[in-house]
Amino acid sequence: MVLTELGGQISSALQKMSNVTVIDQKALQECINEINRALLQADVSFKLVQTLATNIKKTVNPDDLAAGHNKRKIMQQAVFNELCGLLDPGKPSYTPKKGKQCVVMFVGLQGSGKTTTCTKYAQYYRKKGFKPSLVCADTFRAGAFDQLKQNATKANIPFFGSYTETDPVAIAQTGVENFKKENSDLIIVDTSGRHKQEASLFEEMRQVSEVTKPDLIIFVMDSSIGQAAFDQAQAFKQSVPVGAVIITKMDGHAKGGGALSAVAATKSPVIFLGTGEHMDEFELFDVKPFVSRLLGMGDWSGFMDK
Amino acid sequence: FSSLIQSVAGKAVIEEEDLAPALKGLKDRLLVKNVAQEITDELSSSVATSLVGKKMASFTRISTTVQKAMEEALVRILTPKRSIDILRDVHAAKEQGRPYVVVFCGVNGVGKSTNLAKVGYWLMQHNVSVMMAACDTFRSGAVEQLRTHANRLQISLFQRGYEKDPALVAKEAIREAIMNKIDVVLVDTAGRMQDNEPLMRALAKLVHMNNPDLVLFVGEALVGNDGVDQLMKFNQKLVDLSTSATPRTIDGILLTKFDTVDDKVGAALSMVYKSGAPIMFLGCGQTYTDLKKLNVKSIIKSLLS
Ligand SMILES: Nc1nc2c(ncn2[C@@H]2O[C@H](COP(=O)(O)OP(=O)(O)OP(=O)(O)O)[C@@H](O)[C@H]2O)c(=O)[nH]1
């Protein structure tokens, strides 16, 4: 998996530390520096890395690391807890309930994987007995409706969109109304890619959200994103009530730290991972195994149920 | 910050530890600007090497000296070593009676197809006739996406639908362009992850079979540390997986979504630093005119501000 390299680096930083017999402030600082480097290399936002380091310094008392204690375990637990904290906003996300009509809206930066993920999401819930449907409220990107249409057709999921209507707000409204009448219990609204620098795009997103009244807004984020992640994610959250995050392209080589930052910025949990271009390449997300994997597993697994 | 403006007036020669605080500050700034971690390390040690042992001008702050040395290093890196004049080369190809062929490649969703259309528009502004070749035969809607751009721009489109071998579609497109005396063929390809061997092999085949004039790597300014890995692996796999005795590599970079990163422009530096390939275009928006040339000065200003 893509995140093991980070885990390897942190593990080796810890290993180095446990080889030192006397742990003083200096040894602790050196260890933290190496952890910082690893996290920065994984694209965790600079600010978050600093907070993380401060927190670890606060929670780990060098006196506890004196002889007789398991230094390595204490540091590991501290790093593990901090990373989990980063990924765990403390409240679960809204989940669709069978039979109860619900609207889910997908938002995110350009090319992050929204349209692809919409169909994956629909297909995941159909397997659970839902009646999903797809609305294409992207009238901007060339070929957007064809893309959604072809995916939906292959997956055999009802869809709605238009080649002539240019107002995404109107399409979203009509589409959601239609599928409500048709008793779809999971109406998924795909939207155009957008970015915080263009206010009119965010205004459009707010309007789509207003007319469709989504029960859940999902922010879709590419796992390879760098230091711009935090600001962009935060801007989305400030504009519409983002309730969950999906991280895509986890089949790539990126270490995913930017996505970690996005979670911190939106205070919303990650619910799924995209792991390929095919419709079944989609996994449920779970914080603790994810962090264990991020840290390269091994003896980290012992912390999972604490 | 005060540690950065310590004065070493009166000190004759710069020593390593004099530089440390200023370098650390500068490194942190580059990291925030989205420069890849390993590159900030390499840059700061090369700046250190260039300064240690040098005489210090009196009453100069060490931070100023370090900043100046870094600026010089950045100018050196970002100033292209090989320059490509597309329009000149297009005319040269035309004189040989063949079209100039550009292949756009990169990972998923970075903006290959959109910026291909922008380049098409730019060429048309220079009275060059263009054909788009729809060689993303995999992703849903890819052909229709290109057709929409072709219709809007009144550019001809060559397409064979989905599930065809993209290398062969490109070959047919070029043949058709020769027949119709078209000046430039812009080849769109499907996005692929740099570690996906079968897909990288298919790209190497397309490049080998069609021997384009220009292989453009499309990367997005949003990308973090993975950007360098993407570019280096695309380059390497074009060599490793090619059946040609003289394999092609990446000739240039098209950096997209430059409008989405504010001053976090580090990806531009990271990519050029590692590959030495020039940034030929910057994509800075979603309309046809949003294509710029790289301005080295303004990039450096953003990086060091
Ligand atoms: N390898 C890989 N590719 C993915 C994944 N998810 C999406 N993609 C690809 O990423 C590219 C962009 O995906 P889209 O679904 O079009 O992204 P989008 O967010 O809808 O894009 P816009 O509507 O233009 O903003 C496509 O080539 C997808 O096939 C994933 O998990 N892994």
Ligand SMILES: Nc1nc2c(ncn2[C@@H]2O[C@H](COP(=O)(O)OP(=O)(O)OP(=O)(O)O)[C@@H](O)[C@H]2O)c(=O)[nH]1
């Ligand atoms: N803001 C901004 N968006 C861009 C830029 N270039 C492309 N985009 C958007 O990025 C999204 C993806 O663009 P595409 O051209 O489809 O990307 P691609 O690399 O061809 O994607 P695949 O073929 O699926 O791998 C679209 O929504 C584009 O409008 C740019 O310079 N700035």
Ligand SMILES: [Mg+2]
């Ligand atoms: Mg889309």
Ligand SMILES: [Mg+2]
């Ligand atoms: Mg494309």
